[in-house]
């Protein structure tokens with residue numbers, strides 16, 4: 031039988047896409063959906079050396095750039111930490127990043143991921 035396109039994806043890619051969708055739900059304002067634009071964030075590219083956002087993470091999944099779950103989690107943390115570095119404490123972006131990081135890492139604990147089986151090993 032012919033596998034559907036989604037079934038042809040590598041198991042890790044399908045897992046990461048599912049995890050990404052769940053993380054994106056924690057960003058209702060879509061502050062993290064796209065790369066931060068220097069026009070809206072003056073001097074951003076001078077302060078943040080390694081920008082990251084959900085659309086870039088999705089592209090990296092599609093390009094099979096993530097060799098492991100840990101690499102995926104590192105990019106998620108980078109994205110949140112960038113926002114907490116550039117934006118002052120108390121700003122909506124700093125608060126959104128702290129909330130997103132906290133909620134996201136709770137979804138990525140071994141207890142939550144163990145049921146997904148041995149594709150993580």
Ligand SMILES: COc1ccc(OC)c(-c2cc(C(C)=O)n3cccnc23)c1
Pocket residue numbers: 060061062063064065066067070071112113116117123
């Ligand atoms: C107000 O609406 C938007 C829409 C998209 C954004 O980034 C993709 C942002 C945004 C996202 C950020 C972050 C994540 O630092 N940011 C910082 C300064 C100014 N704007 C932003 C805001």
